[in-house]
Amino acid sequence: MLEVRRSFLLGFFLLLxxxxxxxxxxxxxxxxxxxxxxxxxxxxxxxxxxxxxxxxGGSRSAQTNSEGSFSFPELNPGMYNVSVTKQGxxxxxxxxxxxxxxxxxxxxIKMPVGGVQETVVVEATAVQVETQTGTVGNVVDGQEVRxxxxxxxxxxxxxxxxxxxxxxxxxxxxxxxxxxxVDISFSGAAANGNQWLxxxxxxxxxxxxxxxxxxxxxxxxxxxxxxxxxxxxxxGGAGGSQVNIVTRGGGxxxxxxxxxxxxxxxLNAKNELLGPNDHKQLLRRNDYGYNIGGPIKKDxxxxxxxxxxxxxxxxxxxxxxxxxxxxxxxxxxxxMPNPATGFAGCPNQVPKDPRTGNxxxxxxxxxxxxxxxGAAFISRAWQPNSSSSASDxxxxxxxxxxxxxxxxxxxxxxxxxxxxxxx
Numbered sequence: 067m068l069e070v071r072r073s074f075l076l077g078f079f080l081l082l083x084x085x086x087x088x089x090x091x092x093x094x095x096x097x098x099x100x101x102x103x104x105x106x107x108x109x110x111x112x113x114x115x116x117x118x119x120x121x122x123g124g125s126r127s128a129q130t131n132s133e134g135s136f137s138f139p140e141l142n143p144g145m146y147n148v149s150v151t152k153q154g155x156x157x158x159x160x161x162x163x164x165x166x167x168x169x170x171x172x173x174x175i176k177m178p179v180g181g182v183q184e185t186v187v188v189e190a191t192a193v194q195v196e197t198q199t200g201t202v203g204n205v206v207d208g209q210e211v212r213x214x215x216x217x218x219x220x221x222x223x224x225x226x227x228x229x230x231x232x233x234x235x236x237x238x239x240x241x242x243x244x245x246x247x248v249d250i251s252f253s254g255a256a257a258n259g260n261q262w263l264x265x266x267x268x269x270x271x272x273x274x275x276x277x278x279x280x281x282x283x284x285x286x287x288x289x290x291x292x293x294x295x296x297x298x299x300x301x302g303g304a305g306g307s308q309v310n311i312v313t314r315g316g317g318x319x320x321x322x323x324x325x326x327x328x329x330x331x332x333l334n335a336k337n338e339l340l341g342p343n344d345h346k347q348l349l350r351r352n353d354y355g356y357n358i359g360g361p362i363k364k365d366x367x368x369x370x371x372x373x374x375x376x377x378x379x380x381x382x383x384x385x386x387x388x389x390x391x392x393x394x395x396x397x398x399x400x401x402m403p404n405p406a407t408g409f410a411g412c413p414n415q416v417p418k419d420p421r422t423g424n425x426x427x428x429x430x431x432x433x434x435x436x437x438x439x440g441a442a443f444i445s446r447a448w449q450p451n452s453s454s455s456a457s458d459x460x461x462x463x464x465x466x467x468x469x470x471x472x473x474x475x476x477x478x479x480x481x482x483x484x485x486x487x488x489x
Contacts, residue, residue, distance in 0.1 A: 094142075094167060094265050094266045094310070094312050095139070095140045095141055095142055095143070095167065095168075096141055096142075096143055096165040096166060096167060096168060096169040096170065096171065097137060097138065097139045097140075097141065097169070097170045097171070098117055098137070098138045098141060098146060098148065098163060098165060098171050098173055099135070099136065099137040099138070099170060099171070099172055099173070099198070100115075100135070100136060100148075100172055100173040100174050100175055101130075101133070101134045101135050101136075101174055101175070102115070102130050102134045102135075102136065102150055102175045102176075102177060103134055103174070103175070103176055103177070104155070104176070104177055104178075104179065105176065105177075105178055105179065109130075109132070109133050109134030109135075110130060110134050110152060110155070110177055111130055111131065111132045111133075111134060112129050112130060112152065113129070113130045113134070113136075113150050113151065113152040113155075113177070114127060114128075114129060114150070114151050114152065115127065115128055115129070115130060115136040115138075115148065115149070115150050115175075116148070116149045116150075116151075117138050117141065117146050117147070117148050117163075118146060118147045118148075118149070119141075119142070119144055119145075119146055120144065120145040120146065120147060120162070121144050121145065121317045121318075122144075122315075122317050122318055122365060122368060123318050123364070123365045124365050124366070126138055126141075141165055142312075142315065143165055143166050143167045143169075143288055143289055143312055144164075144165060144288075145162050145163065145164055145165075146162075146163045146165055147159060147160065147161050147162070147163070148160040148163055148173050148175070150175050150177060152177065154179065155177040155178065155179060155180060156177065156178050156179070156180035156181065156184040156185065156186050157183075157184065157185045157186070158175055158176070158177050158178075158185075158186045158188065159185060159186070159187045159188065160173055160175065160188045161187060161188070161189055162189060166205045166207075166289060166291060167205075167289060167290075167291050167310055167312045168201075168203075168291060168293065168297075168298075168301075168310060170198035170199060172198060199296075199298065200296040201293055201295075201296055201297050201298065202293070202294050202295040202296050202297075203291050203292055203293040203294055203295075203297070203308075204228050204229070204291070204292050204294070205289055205290075205291045206221075206224050206227075206289060206290055206291075206292075207288075207289045208287055208288050208289050208314065210224070211224065211284045211287045211289070211290070212284055212285060212287075216284065217239075217240050218239070218240035218241065218242070218351075218353075218376070219283070219284050219327065219353050219374075219376070220239055220240060220241075220242060220246075220281060220284075221281070221282070221284050221287060221290065221311075222239045222246070222248055222281075223239040223240075225248075225250055225292060225309065226239070226250065228252065228292050228294070229294075230252055230253040230254070230294060231250055231251070231252055232250070232251045232257075233249065233250050233251075233257075234247075234249035234250070234251065234257040235249075236249055236276070237249050237250060237257075242281040242376065243277070243279075243281070244271075244277060246277050246278075246281075247276050247277055248260070248262070248276065248277055248278055249276055251306070252292065252294045252306055252307035253294050253295055253307070255305060255306035255307065256305065256306055257306075258274075258275040258276055259275075259304050259305045259306035260304055260306040260307045260308070260309055261301065261302075261303045261304035261306070261307070261308045261309070262278045262309045262311075263308065263309065263310045263311060264280050264282060264311045264313065265311070265312060265313055265482075266310075268303060269311075270303075270304075282311060282313055282372070283355060283357070283372050283373075283374040285323065285325070285355070285357050285372060285374070286313050286314055286357060286370070286372035286374075286482075287311060287312070287313060287314065288312045288313060288314045288315070289312055290309060290310060290311040290312065291309075291310045292307055292308070292309050292310075293307060293308040293310065294307050295307075313370070313372075313482050314357075314359065314370050314372075314482065315359065315368050315369075315370050315482055316359030316360045316361060316362075316368030316369050316370045316482075317359065317360070317361070317368060318360075318361050318364050318365065318368075319360065319361075320358070320359070320360035320361075321358070321359055321360065322356065322357060322358035322359065323356065323357055324354075324355075324356045325353075325354065325355060325356070326352070326353070326354040327352075327353040327354070328351060328352050328353070329349060329350075329351035330349065330350060330351075331346055331347060331348055331349040331350070334346070334347075334349060337383040339383055339385050340383060347380075347381045347382070347383050348379060348380065348381035349379075349380050349381070350377075350378065350379040350380075351376075351377070351378045351380070352375075352376075352377045352378075353374070353375070353376050353377075354374070354375055355372070355373050355374030355375060356372075356373060357370065357371065357372040357373070358370070358371055359371070359482075369481075369482065370481075370482040371481050371482070372481075372482075386448070388447050388448050388449070388450050389444060389447060390450060394444050394445070394447075395431075395436070396430060396431030396435060396436045397429070397430045397431070398415075398416050398417060398426070398429040398430065399428060399429045399430060401413070401415050401416050401429060402416070402428075402429050413425070416429045417429075417431075419435075
């Protein structure tokens, strides 16, 4: 039995490794491109360009073509250093080039004449404008996902901060799984017409198109990008926006965390609908989990594992209209106008005599009008335990029930195995 488990785990991780640079690469990666020129603006051909990941230390190299152009597709999102060398020119290093998912980042390089042993270091600009495509989109990076306060630790709440986002009536950013709803309209498109992707895979619940299947822990998200308009043909499956989530991968150092977030009704105020003798509405919310990542083979293969539990027990206070003590006897005179209090009355709510079709005299049932079956039925109704007066003197009676208790457990684990791609 132990051998079977070992064989299964080995096969599972080998499958992950085989799929790491799969056909989803264009959806989960970015491209660094550029042109190398000299001081006069002429193209520099056959220069050696190397991009190095700041996180993993992995590097890729290529030669510029006759027009001085270079391109490095299928790079994982992150920070990169770009260096260019050629005999007769100084070495140029462009540091901290930020690459996001599905971006084409242009890095123009100007090489001054000089010795190779001399180095020119250039810091990349903080904001890099997308000039290669007409895509309209916004990126939320992992630090923002992890540090911005979110009720229920659900990343979906951050999508509402995008320009042109409008939530539908059933939108639920707190719950997860089938209890939730991600009906958001971007730029006027249908609220259920968006494509949600996790590492390039379709994450939509295709049965309803109103929710998604996997809610990655916010500690497991590297970044996500919302493509709102004019995106490329590699994205399809929906006529609205593309919400592209990329999960974290490990690096050359081991990192991990353990966390707990909780909510308890001890710290909450009592619902105003509850009476003095009613129990406070129950709330027990516990979110906890862990993650760990690191190298399997330095500069080559990395892993990241995340697991999170969301447990909630909640009582919802509901208010319903119930008959008063007088109404239980067939006396509905409380619904009639009352000049003393200024109450205008609710004559349309006074029951009508089914025999005549007219309201009962003085809004009261006659002798024998209340049947034994009716009296037995009305006796089972809740007694009013709260009342409120309107500005016009009207009095409404309600019963607040705290017995509606929901219990929800949501568990998500997310393994990730990534390898550095060599040219």
